[in-house]
Every structure is written in structure tokens, then in C-alpha cells.
Amino acid sequence: MKEWTREERYRVLHSADEVRDLYDQIKDSQYRQAYHVQPVTGLSSDPNGFGYHKGIWDLYFQWCPWGAVHGLKYWYHVSSKDLIHWENEGVGLAPDTYYDNKGTHSGSAFSEGDDLYLFYTGNHRDEDWTRTPYTCAAKVGEDRKPVKLDKPLFGPRPDYSEHQRDPKIVYVPSKKKYYIFIGAQNLDLKGRALIYESESLLEGWSFAGELKVPGFEDFGGMWECPCIVNISGKDVLIFSPQYTTLPGRGNSTNHNVYIVGSMDYDTLTFTPEADYQYLDFGFDFYAAQFAANVGDPDKAILIAWIGLPDNHYPTEEEDWEGSMCLPRELRLKNGKLVQSPVEGFAQLRGEEIPAEGKLPAVAEVELTFAGGDADVALFTKADGSGGLTIHYDEAGQVVTVDRTGMNKRFNTNVFEVLDMPLTSPLKKMSVYIDRSSVEIFANDGEETFTTHLYPEKDEFGYQAGDNVAVRIWPLQASNSNEFVI
Numbered sequence: 001m002k003e004w005t006r007e008e009r010y011r012v013l014h015s016a017d018e019v020r021d022l023y024d025q026i027k028d029s030q031y032r033q034a035y036h037v038q039p040v041t042g043l044s045s046d047p048n049g050f051g052y053h054k055g056i057w058d059l060y061f062q063w064c065p066w067g068a069v070h071g072l073k074y075w076y077h078v079s080s081k082d083l084i085h086w087e088n089e090g091v092g093l094a095p096d097t098y099y100d101n102k103g104t105h106s107g108s109a110f111s112e113g114d115d116l117y118l119f120y121t122g123n124h125r126d127e128d129w130t131r132t133p134y135t136c137a138a139k140v141g142e143d144r145k146p147v148k149l150d151k152p153l154f155g156p157r158p159d160y161s162e163h164q165r166d167p168k169i170v171y172v173p174s175k176k177k178y179y180i181f182i183g184a185q186n187l188d189l190k191g192r193a194l195i196y197e198s199e200s201l202l203e204g205w206s207f208a209g210e211l212k213v214p215g216f217e218d219f220g221g222m223w224e225c226p227c228i229v230n231i232s233g234k235d236v237l238i239f240s241p242q243y244t245t246l247p248g249r250g251n252s253t254n255h256n257v258y259i260v261g262s263m264d265y266d267t268l269t270f271t272p273e274a275d276y277q278y279l280d281f282g283f284d285f286y287a288a289q290f291a292a293n294v295g296d297p298d299k300a301i302l303i304a305w306i307g308l309p310d311n312h313y314p315t316e317e318e319d320w321e322g323s324m325c326l327p328r329e330l331r332l333k334n335g336k337l338v339q340s341p342v343e344g345f346a347q348l349r350g351e352e353i354p355a356e357g358k359l360p361a362v363a364e365v366e367l368t369f370a371g372g373d374a375d376v377a378l379f380t381k382a383d384g385s386g387g388l389t390i391h392y393d394e395a396g397q398v399v400t401v402d403r404t405g406m407n408k409r410f411n412t413n414v415f416e417v418l419d420m421p422l423t424s425p426l427k428k429m430s431v432y433i434d435r436s437s438v439e440i441f442a443n444d445g446e447e448t449f450t451t452h453l454y455p456e457k458d459e460f461g462y463q464a465g466d467n468v469a470v471r472i473w474p475l476q477a478s479n480s481n482e483f484v485i
């Protein structure tokens with residue numbers, strides 16, 4: 001693995017030419033994806049500024065241009081008319097002011113009238129590398145280019161640690177106010193969310209208080225990327241708790257959870273109606289964000305980073321890594337989120353191909369289970385061995401996904417085998433394969449499982465038990481993948 005100096009990681013990008021060779025070098029990699037949003041070069045992590053504005057879905061993501069390393073972060077911009085086909089738009093926000101001199105870190109978007117507003121964390125560091133996180137904003141005008149405000153909306157609070165970031169903005173009509181949720185860590189090193197309020201988007205912000213979530217006072221050491229949405233009259237709070245292990249999640253100390261409940265902006269209390277649940281049971285899913293301005297009270301749109309902080313992926317050798325998951329429609333059913341690829345996604349299907357033991361590199365695979373314990377292995381070797389194995393235990397109603405059988409193994413110290421407990425007997429799985437990722441939607445999205453996976457040339461077979469019916473559709477490419485900086 002390449003060792004990066006701080007200077008290399010925090011190098012400022014001055015012109016597109018500086019990464020052109022890198023793009024040329026990676027663009028034909030067998031692991032570049034066809035229908036997922038991925039970085040043009042370097043590393044992508046959290047989705048940012050996701051929302052609907054004047055007929056277009058804008059999405060940004062954390063981007064480090066230089067390689068597969070967490071260094072100086074930009075917001076890279078992509079856009080879509082349908083959440084299926086994506087165009088590269090180039091740099092959205094660059095770390096070019098005093099307040100964000102060492103990174104434009106994560107944040108959110110809000111559309112109002114003709115303007116789109118971006119809220120982000122300015123990651124300032126002094127010469128001695130002391131960090132001060134500022135909550136900053138930019139206004140995107142007619143030309144779709146963000147113009148930053150001269151001054152941050154507010155700085156960090158002294159009674160919390162330096163970990164205060166990732167503004168998510170919401171408007172609460174009953175209060176006629178905007179609220180910003182900030183992920184934070186208190187001085188006892190416990191994860192928290194802070195709430196700021198204002199009657200206008202770009203000024204007048206004041207600290208309202210700490211978000212209270214009864215029962216979650218000691219739940220991880222930092223809550224990254226908190227985000228709240230209302231679906232069918234209930235509030236759903238998501239965040240990415242860190243610095244703790246959680247049941248069923250191996251040795252990972254980075255998670256993405258949701259809690260269903262109700263948010264009271266008078267008392268700043270989110271009252272859970274049940275325990276937390278995992279947003280996705282896979283190996284690689286983090287920093288999920290709800291889109292703003294969806295305009296349908298019964299559904300939310302969610303996107304997340306396929307990847308985890310601190311993890312390493314085989315494409316690091318090629319100087320790039322990470323991608324976004326498929327944007328997902330979320331609905332609430334019996335107190336649980338049910339997820340599906342966005343409406344119309346099936347338009348990417350090519351003609352169904354016969355299920356004869358070979359997998360395309362870019363495909364949708366539908367598995368139908370007739371009952372009983374079941375086994376499927378995807379990406380097996382020519383002799384049928386290895387692969388990503390999926391075992392269903394009917395008595396326990398749990399699916400176990402195991403990636404130890406793949407040639408390319410990674411993050412072996414974190415986890416390679418995980419369970420996905422189901423809420424109903426396994427009937428169906430829709431599996432979306434895209435060169436270096438696999439997303440499984442079980443029972444029409446009652447549970448999902450997302451992972452990176454790097455099959456080699458001899459690993460495109462599959463095996464399925466007699467009680468599993470297999471259908472396969474190749475999928476068309478839908479990301480432009482052009483070199484736009």
C-alpha cells in the first residue's frame with residue numbers, strides 16, 4: 001500500500017491537467033462501474049448536497065482527487081434528471097478560503113425558489129494542525145455554480161470536542177424555522193447531534209441546543225452525518241455512529257443506523273418508538289443522506305457511500321476507490337424502512353439472458369426462493385468453488401453473506417462474514433452487480449446488503465441450489481464517466 005505524506009494528501013488541485021493522466025490510467029479498469037456514481041479520479045466518500053432543484057437531481061460527494069486516500073476534500077458534482085442517468089459536472093465546492101483551507105467537508109442542500117443553497121463544513125486547520133470546523137453556506141445561482149458566503153454561519157461550540165460537522169438543513173413549517181443538525185462529540189467523547197435554528201437560510205443562526213434521544217446517551221463516540229426526514233407522518237433519524245462496535249457488525253467501529261420516532265422541535269427531543277436498526281446489513285455502507293425537496297410525503301430518497309472510513313479496498317493500487325450506492329426510494333412499513341431502487345430503474349435492463357451458470361459483470365440477478373434452507377454462490381471459479389456465498393437458514397430466518405471465498409480479500413480484520421436477519425421468510429432477492437459492487441435487496445427491500453467486491457477474470461460463475469430460481473438481465477451503463485473537473 002502506498003504511504004502518503006500529509007503534503008501529498010493535502011495538495012491543492014489547480015488545474016484539470018494535473019489529474020488527466022490519472023483519469024486516463026484508471027478509466028478502463030475492469031472495476032470501473034457502469035451505473036453507479038463514482039469518482040473521476042481518486043477517492044469518493046460521503047454523498048453531499050443531495051436534492052431536487054428545478055427539474056434536476058443534484059448530488060455532490062466528498063472527493064480527494066489524488067488517489068485512494070482521505071486528504072484534501074472537495075465536493076464533486078454530478079446531476080441527473082431521473083436518478084438513473086448521471087452526468088459529471090466537475091468540482092462543486094473547492095477548499096479555497098480561510099475557513100475551509102483543509103477541506104470542504106460534508107453537508108446538505110436545500111432548494112427554495114430559483115436558488116439552491118449548500119451547507120457544508122469548512123475544515124480549517126492552523127499551521128500546528130489544530131482543527132476548527134465552521135458551518136458554511138453557498139448559494140447556487142442560475143449558472144449552477146455555487147458562490148460561497150464570505151463568512152461562516154457559525155463556528156464550533158467550545159463545550160464540545162473538535163468533532164462538529166456535517167450540517168443537514170431542514171425546514172419545519174409549524175415553527176416557520178430552518179434547523180441545522182450537526183454531528184458532534186461531547187467532551188466525554190460521546191456521540192451527539194447539535195441543533196441550530198434560524199428564520200432565514202443564510203443569516204440569524206443561533207444554537208438551539210443538543211438533540212435529546214432518550215436511550216441513546218451512550219451510543220458511539222461521534223455521530224457523523226445526522227439526517228432527519230418525515231415519511232408518512234413519522235420522523236426517521238439516521239446517523240453514522242463511530243468508535244464503537246455494535247451487535248452483528250464484526251469488528252467494525254463505523255456504522256449507519258436509523259431510528260423511527262417523532263421529533264419535537266420545542267423540546268429538541270427525538271422520541272424513538274423502537275430500538276435503532278441498521279440501514280443496510282452489508283460490509284460497505286456509510287454516511288447515508290436523504291435527498292432534500294423530494295415533494296412526496298410518503299417516500300424519501302436515500303443515497304450512501306459504498307465504503308467505510310478506515311477501510312482499504314483493492315483499487316487503491318489503481319489510485320481510486322469508493323462509489324455511491326444506487327439511490328433508493330424508502331417507505332415505512334410496520335415501523336421499518338423498506339428500500340427499493342428508484343422507480344424506472346428497470347429501464348436499464350437489456351434482454352434477459354439464459355441462466356446458465358455465467359454472470360455478466362454488470363447485471364441484475366433475481367433469485368426466487370421456494371422455501372427451506374438455501375444456498376447461492378455468486379462469482380464462483382470455473383470449478384464452482386469460492387465466490388460470494390449466500391446461505392439462508394430458514395429456522396433462524398437469517399441470511400449469511402460470506403466473501404472469504406473470493407480471490408481478492410480485503411478488510412479481513414474488520415469482517416468478511418455478516419448476517420442479515422430477515423423480518424419475513426426469504427422469498428426473493430434482487431441483486432445489482434456493477435463490476436466492483438453488489439447490492440442485495442431481500443424480499444423487495446425489507447432488508448438490504450451492500451458490499452464492494454472485486455471478482456477476477458476467472459470468477460464469473462455462479463451456483464444456486466435446486467430450490468432457487470435464477471433470472472439474469474445485463475444492465476446498460478448510465479453514468480457518463482467523462483473527464484470533467
Ligand code: FRU
Pocket residue numbers: 045046062073105106107121165166183224225287309
Ligand atoms: C464521514 C466524514 C464526515 C466528514 C467527511 C470528511 O465519512 O468523516 O464526518 O465531514 O467524512 O470527508
